Amino acid sequence: MNLIKCSVCILTFNSGKTLEKTLQNLKNFGEVVICDGGSTDQTLLLAKEYGCTIIAQDGKFKNKEGKIIDFSGVRNQCIEVAKYNWIFMLDSDEYFEEGLESEVRSVVSDYEIGCRVYNVPRKYIYKKKIVEHSPYYPRNYQVRFFARNVVDGYVKPIHEKIKIKQGCAVGLMRNPLYVPLSADVRSVIKKYNYYLSLEEERHKNEKSFGKWLKNTLYRTLRSTIGVSARYVKSLFCRGVKHPFRHFILDMLYNIKLIYITGKKFLFFMRKYK
Template sequence: MSHTPISVFIITLNEEKYLKQVLENLSHFDEIILVDSGSTDKTVELAKQYGATVYHQDWLGFAKQKSYAMSLCKNDWVLNVDGDEILSSDYVAAIQLAVDKQKADAYRLYFEDIFWQLPMSVNSKKRSIVRLYNKNKVQFPTDRLVHENVKVSKTAVQQSMPGLVTHYGYQSTEVLMEKQNKYSSLKAQEKFNKGKKPSWLKLFMVFPVMFVKAYFIERMFLSGRRGLVHAYISAMYGFLKEAKLHELHFVEKNRSNK
């Protein structure tokens, strides 16, 4: 059976740390499109060494940057990977087989987040994102500033890919907290731009609710103290998002009253 051609697209900014491992197995696909927004490390050099076609694009925001990268792909079937996500050779083969069978239009991938240099418990809930799809069946929500997961057509058939993608983007307490701080700012600004009003109740309740969700429902407690720290940071993201939305409205109101 001939293989259905698959394009991989990646957006990068200073991703040299894991990029070699990321690209090694992706080279089995038909093409790799890498859109860089101004790396000063060896990201572009490494990408070219592994056969990626490299484009430069000043940062447009997560959704717009990924949408642009996808538009450069020559094939209908595309796989979106970040510069710190590693797919094993067996996982790459499974992706190719799934696409060849043509039983779905989009596939949800599950992620193993490395935290404090180790995976979380095998029995904790794993993050999942639709990352493999026929690009004619999806679109990026370009009004979003963060959490830019594609919107899949209502008529599209979705399935889940077995196995896990290894993700190193949350590897330490410092890095995870920095990212959640950044993402909460973007999400609060997005809500503010859309006219969403802040809530006193949510400001008060969002931290304990999200902590219970992460620690107990998503079973982070199974990872010991690592899970406790991870759950606290997850809850802090929810609190910061709401706190920053309050701040934006507070500042705007004070400005208009002057």
Template structure:
């Protein structure tokens, strides 16, 4: 079978628990670029088992900047981004092949199926989606985003039908820990952009986010897992606003002490 004329790029840090499944899902792609930021697990040993994989080290630059550096190493104009805890579905792979052959659009907006506590989303749940497959010549990262990085496409994007499966949220502890880290970054990003904290948003953001996650995005179809996931999502939204207040308070205190 001929390889798919597409580069896959992945940034990793201690992703050995899922990486073999990730790489098995893209064995027939022409090349896989892994940019690792200092793994101490079996990430390198796993990567070196795959003939189409090239792994190298880069000190962590931030999510968008790190992915931009990995993207720059890709040799093909069609590129696919996966995280080290994600697996490409067979359905999405076939869509990618068809898209390359048709050569009519510039990107696929791909649904991300979060496998929370080892169970995928219900088919009735509304999945979030991102541009993950695109023409390298038509896409670039918004480097101002400190987390939840996104690719900006100069061209035509179409929503894909097939999923990318995300396995990283394998426990409540891991999800909460990630959200604590991400909320730090998002609060810092908002502060740097001059965003002012809002008492009204601080009060309302948690219940509003819960309702959006549980009912509008239909996590209610995921049983008790959906309820837990929606509560954590709501608390994450609250943390971002609370930490923006904290940033402003720390700045005022520093200015007062410097006088």
């Protein structure tokens, strides 16, 4: 069978524990681009073993400790070096199964197809079991699969998203991408705290109370309330449920996000009360 003319792009940093399973499921793709942040484990050995294209994350997108501060920047690095027009963005612990691979092959090979950008549904995995009931279902999808010529790259340094050219339709894949949830609570807390520090830096020069009210407070509260309601509803369902600890950590993240991005407005109002 011919290789799929699509470049799968992956950011890595000491990802050896999960990367091999990810790469095993990508053998039928024409290219895998690894954008590495200076791994010291077996990550780069695995990438070479599987014939990946390897590039280093540009230092201008990282801080002095070598951590990424601009996720859009490093993802755009991948897009720039990719061999093919079709791109699939993947995290180093996520993986495909045959259904999604076949669907990607079909889209790439059909030049008459209407959409050039696709949302991909995500299914969570916890302790090697598929999470059947999550408060993020059924709208748990992201734009991960797209043609390079209809996008203008990624924007936003954190929680990055692809900028789609005007007039381009966005489709939805039928088969899911599998996303493991870490059982290591400490590592999740550490990651969330780092994301919050990036959000605080990004919003430090924000002076518009109305913009914060609409874009952060309203949207975050609406999401938090909706997810909480769906989580309670999922408790009455049979099957594997979204882990409670992850739900709580997500909700705490939202609360902290509102505080760190809006505290300057609260202090300002208190000062002139």
